[in-house]
Amino acid sequence: MASSIESKDAVAADAASESFWTGGRIAVTVIGLALIAWWGIAEWRAGKNPNTTVTTPNVTTTKTTTSTNPSAPPPAFVAVPPALRETSLKTLDGESVKLSDFSDKVVVVNIWATWCGPCRLEMPELVKMSNEYKSRGLVVLGLATTYNEQNDPQRVKDYVKNQNVPYKIIWDDGTLAGPLVEAVQGRSVIPQSFVISRDGKIVKHFTGFNQAQTPQLMREAIEDALGDKGKA
Secondary structure: OHHHHHHHHHHHHHHHHHHHOOHHHHHHHHHHHHHHHHHHHHHHHHHHOOOEEEEOOOOOOOOEEEEOOOOOOOOOOEEOOHHHHOOOEEEOOOOEEOHHHHOOOEEEEEEEOOOOHHHHHHHHHHHHHHHHHHHHOEEEEEEEEOOOOOOOHHHHHHHHHHOOOOOEEEEEOOOOHHHHHHHOOOOOEEOEEEEEOOOOEEEEEEEOOOOOOHHHHHHHHHHHHHOOOOOO
16 A cells, blocks of 8 residues: 555656646746856956956946956057147146157156056066166156046055156146047056157057057057157
């Protein structure tokens, strides 16, 4: 009798199982598992890829994150507009400077922010380049913008002090950042760097930061500019 009851129970369970796993439920389950697997792979890839930049769709407003090419050449040896070279800018320390003050130097202008992860990775490399090439005529200028730092210069001062940044940091309201980006037909992203030759031409433009590529590519651009290979 017991075996008969067990047999009936098994038959009932099989029937319930068959009624539950309908074609529609099976399809939904398969799709759900596929989505979970896709999400896991995407998260793993995102964690493995540090080559991100922070985008500000409008130079003066919001911030989002996106991927981009870490190095993009300007259209062709773009000249910095003369008026922009003569524009008076303020550093974090209140010093007044102009790009034309460095007309006999090769200048690297780096647009960055304290909260930008790729920027924080790139800064030590810029410090190395500044120390390495300073005696040969390189000037590195960090460019922190009022809108990216919520108009809080003290936060930027504290950060650069903690990082022992030796070069000047310009406190910019978009006066320099906007025209530089427009000159190379670029996008409003950070980090973003411009290598400017002694004769005032943007000879290399970088967007984003890739630890394996950007430092070497930037060094090559600096070497070429210092050797006057950047002249058109």
